[in-house]
Amino acid sequence: MAITLRLRTKDGTERVTVDPQISLPALLDLVAEQLKLDRQEISVTRDGPGRDHLPHAGSLGVRHGDMLFLHYHAEREAVARYEEKDPFKRLVSEGELRKLGVKEWTLTTFLDYRSQREYKLGKLPDPRCLYVSVDAGASNSFLGNMQSVNFACQRIGLLYGRFTDDGGVQVDAIVEPAQECTDTTIALAEDPFASKAHAVAGHLGLQLVGCIFAHPPRAYAFAINEVILAARLHQRALDAAREAAADAQPAAAAGGAAAAPAEGDAPAELPAQRFVTLKARLVMEGEAIEGVATVEAYQVSEQCLALVQADAFKQSATDARCAKTAKSDCFFVIEQKESRKATAEHFVTRVHDMSRPYASPLRTAFPVENRPTQPQTQQSLREYLLRRRGEPFALVLADLHLLVFVANILDMSTDMPVLCHAVAAGDSGQLEGFQMMLHAFAEIE
Numbered sequence: 001m002a003i004t005l006r007l008r009t010k011d012g013t014e015r016v017t018v019d020p021q022i023s024l025p026a027l028l029d030l031v032a033e034q035l036k037l038d039r040q041e042i043s044v045t046r047d048g049p050g051r052d053h054l055p056h057a058g059s060l061g062v063r064h065g066d067m068l069f070l071h072y073h074a075e076r077e078a079v080a081r082y083e084e085k086d087p088f089k090r091l092v093s094e095g096e097l098r099k100l101g102v103k104e105w106t107l108t109t110f111l112d113y114r115s116q117r118e119y120k121l122g123k124l125p126d127p128r129c130l131y132v133s134v135d136a137g138a139s140n141s142f143l144g145n146m147q148s149v150n151f152a153c154q155r156i157g158l159l160y161g162r163f164t165d166d167g168g169v170q171v172d173a174i175v176e177p178a179q180e181c182t183d184t185t186i187a188l189a190e191d192p193f194a195s196k197a198h199a200v201a202g203h204l205g206l207q208l209v210g211c212i213f214a215h216p217p218r219a220y221a222f223a224i225n226e227v228i229l230a231a232r233l234h235q236r237a238l239d240a241a242r243e244a245a246a247d248a249q250p251a252a253a254a255g256g257a258a259a260a261p262a263e264g265d266a267p268a269e270l271p272a273q274r275f276v277t278l279k280a281r282l283v284m285e286g287e288a289i290e291g292v293a294t295v296e297a298y299q300v301s302e303q304c305l306a307l308v309q310a311d312a313f314k315q316s317a318t319d320a321r322c323a324k325t326a327k328s329d330c331f332f333v334i335e336q337k338e339s340r341k342a343t344a345e346h347f348v349t350r351v352h353d354m355s356r357p358y359a360s361p362l363r364t365a366f367p368v369e370n371r372p373t374q375p376q377t378q379q380s381l382r383e384y385l386l387r388r389r390g391e392p393f394a395l396v397l398a399d400l401h402l403l404v405f406v407a408n409i410l411d412m413s414t415d416m417p418v419l420c421h422a423v424a425a426g427d428s429g430q431l432e433g434f435q436m437m438l439h440a441f442a443e444i445e
Contacts, residue, residue, distance in 0.1 A: 001020070002017050002018065002019060002020075003017070003018060003019075003020050003062070003063065003064035003065075004016070004017050004018075004064055004065065005017075005018055005027075005062060005065075005066055005067075005068060006065065006066070006067045006068070007031065007044070007067075007068055007069070007070040008048070008067060008068070008069050008070065009069075009070045009071075009072070010072075011076055014035060014070070016030060016031060016034060018030065018062075020059075020062070020063070020064075021059045022059070022060060022062070023056075023057070023058060023059060023060065024044065024054050024055065024056050024060060025056070027044060027060065028042060028043075028044065031044070031070060035070075035076070036076070037072055037074060037076070038072075038074065041072055041073060041074065042070060042071065042072045043070075043071045043072075044068050044069065044070055044071070045068070045069050045071065046068060046069070047069060048069050050069065050071050054068075117327070117329055117330040117331065118330070118331055118332075118333050118338070119303075119307060119312060119313075119325075119330070119331070119332050119333065120332075120333040121303075121332050121333065121334050121342055121346040124301055124346070124348075124349040125301065125302075125349070126349070127274075127298075127299040127349045127350070127351050128167075128269075128273050128274050128299065129167065129168065129169055129274035129275075129276050129297075129299055129351050130166070130167040130168050130351075130353060131167075131168040131169070131351065131353035131354065131355075131356055132168065132169045132171065132210075132276050132278070132297040132351055132353070132354050133168065133169070133170045133171065133354070133356045133357065133358035134159075134171040134278075134295070134354070134358065135161075135171060135172055135173070135358055135359060135360035135362070135364070136357075136358075136359070137360070137363065137364040138171060138172065138173050138174045138360065138364050139171075139174070139295060140364075141174070141364045141368060142157050142174045142176075142212065142214070142280060143214075143280055143293045143295070145368070145371060145374075146214045146280060146293065147292060147293060148373070151214065151215070151216050151217065151281070151282050151293070152183060152216060153181050153182055153183050153216070154181045154182065154183065154184070154185065154186045154213065154214065154215045154216070155176065155179070155181055155186070155213075155214045156176075156177070156179060156181075156186050156188070156211060156212065156213055156214075156229070157174040157175060157176050157177075157211065157212040157214075158174065158175045158176075158177060158192055158197075158198075158208060158210075158211055158212075158233075159171045159173075159174055159208070159209050159210035159211060159212060159276070159278065160172055160173045160174075160175060160201040160206040160207065160208060160209065160400065161173070161206055161207065161209045161360075162205075162206065162207060162209065163207065163209060163271030163272070163274055167274070168274075168353075168356070169209045169210060169274055169276050170209075170358050170360075171209060171210070171358070171360075172206055172360035172361075172362050172400070173201070173206070173360065173362055173364065173400040173401070174212060174368075175192075175197045175198075175201070175368075175369065175400065175401075175404070176368055176369060176370050176371060177189070177190060177192045177195060177197070177370060178190050178195075178370045179370065183215075183216050184223070184320065185225070186213070186225070186226070186229065188229075192208075192233070193208075193236055193240070196404055196407045196408070196412060197369060197400070197404045199407075199412065199416070200400065200403045200404050200407055200416060200420060201400060203416055203417050203419075203420030203421065203424075204362075204400065204403070204420050204423065204424050205424050206400075207237075207271075207272075208233075208237050208240075208275075209237075209274070209275060209276065210275050210276035210277060210278060211229075211230055211233050211277055211278070212277075212278035212279070212280055212295070213226050213230075213277070213278070213279050213280065214279075214280040214281070215279075215280075215281065217281070217282050217284065220320075220321045220343075220344070221279060221296075221298075221344065221345075221348075222279070222298075222321075222344040222348060223315065223320040223321065223344070224313070224314070224315035224316070224320060224321070224322065224323045224344055225315045225320070226344075227300065227304065227308075227323075227344050227347050227348060228308050228314075228315070230277040230300050230348075231300045231304050231305050231308035231309075231347075232308060233275070234272075234275040234277075234300050234305060235305055235308070235309055237272045237275050238270065238272045238273065238275070238305075240272070241270045241271070241272035242270065245270070273302075274299075275299070275300075276297055276298070276299055276351060277297075277298045277299065277300060277348065278295050278296065278297050278298070279295065279296045279297075279298065280293060280294070280295050281293065281294060281296075282294075295354065296350070296354070297350070297351035297352075297353075297354050298348045298349065298350055298351060299348065299349050299351055300347060300348055301347055301348065301349060303347075304347035304348070307347075311326055312325065312326055312330065313325050313326055313332075313342075314326055316341060319341075321343050321344060322341045322342065322343055323341065323342050323343070323344070323346075323347070324340055324341050325340045325341075328340075332346075334346070361398060362398050362399060362400055363398055363399040364399065364401065365384065365399055365402075366380070366381075366384050366399045366401045366402035366405065367380050367401065368401050369401055369404050369405070376401070376404075376405040378441065378442060378443075381402075381405065381438070381441070381442045382442040382443060382444060384402065385438065385439065385442050385444055386444065392426075392428040393428045393431045393432075393434075393435045394422060394423050394425075394426045394427055394428040394431060395426070395428075397419070397423045397431070397434075398423055403416075403419070403420060403423070406419070406438065409437075409438070409441055410434070410437070415434070418430065419431070419434050
């Protein structure tokens with residue numbers, strides 16, 4: 001095993017890596033070559049004055065870290081450079097502090113600077129969502145599809161339903177957006193807020209209330225990329241809710257409604273702040289949970305939303321469970337200790353109540369969109385309509401996945417709002433024309 005020797009010179013300290021049994025001639029040859037010195041004009045001793053000479057024959061008997069003295073008369077610069085280890089001095093000379101253009105820094109200004117780059121992660125607050133109720137048909141369809149592939153890859157679904165008046169979330173349907181997934185990654189192929197499914201759900205009076213992740217068996221709850229994706233969807237839902245509230249204020253004022261809150265008043269809580277993130281997984285051996293698979297409810301913290309919006313962290317390249325600050329001068333502060341990494345547990349809080357039953361007026365009988373093994377086709381529409389022949393047509397169409405397929409046939413801006421409103425109201429009388437068009441498309445006489 002090679003060792004490192006330190007060589008004290010008149011121009012500074014050098015380091016060379018040598019064999020522990022190296023001899024003096026071999027050491028001089030190595031030093032002359034690495035430091036670009038004349039072999040005939042250098043000598044090495046054990047002391048500074050150069051009186052304690054080393055043996056010319058045999059091993060020098062040196063150990064790792066030993067200091068020797070190198071003597072020469074030539075003028076040269078030391079190869080080894082002093083590396084500034086004070087992070088503050090490095091930041092001032094070449095880092096972020098230099099970019100800020102401030103020449104004189106005091107302890108107070110530096111602490112102010114650092115406070116903007118420290119993310120204090122403390123105890124998570126209680127979730128805003130008190131409970132989550134998921135329609136059994138929607139949940140079973142999503143879980144059944146994952147079980148059919150033995151949970152071999154990841155998958156994401158979007159939860160559409162309502163925010164209840166008592167602080168909960170009801171899920172009527174799970175839309176599966178176009179996505180490209182592996183066992184460790186999820187990538188949405190389109191903007192879910194610009195999809196036909198999102199528009200159709202809105203025409204039915206449903207909102208995006210959350211998302212659901214499924215993944216292969218693993219020893220941790222969330223990968224950081226899942227947390228980031230959930231936070232971005234949560235933030236988009238919040239932004240949409242704020243825009244809708246802002247648009248509603250002028251209309252309310254024109255109608256003589258109550259005035260907007262005075263400046264300085266706390267903003268009213270938006271139902272979209274209860275956006276939830278569900279996790280579907282296989283039940284592990286030894287768990288006291290009935291069934292093969294289970295669903296758990298979580299909520300991304302408001303601090304996580306702010307950090308994700310600021311692109312403050314990313315998933316660690318070596319550990320999917322860990323978030324790493326995006327900039328080298330930024331740190332998480334956990335129990336008064338600085339670290340560039342933090343686990344997902346600091347960003348999501350558990351919603352424990354998922355026991356309340358809920359039955360949606362919507363069915364989950366038509367093939368779900370974007371499933372490669374169950375494509376939505378003209379034949380699947382024909383089979384679906386024939387099975388339900390004789391039922392009220394509003395009840396036949398009460399399936400979000402069916403309506404998403406129908407949106408590819410009918411006009412999205414004129415036909416679908418009328419169709420969806422009639423389905424939501426259960427009014428089959430308005431659907432006679434649509435029934436004739438869909439039967440014709442499905443080749444049903």
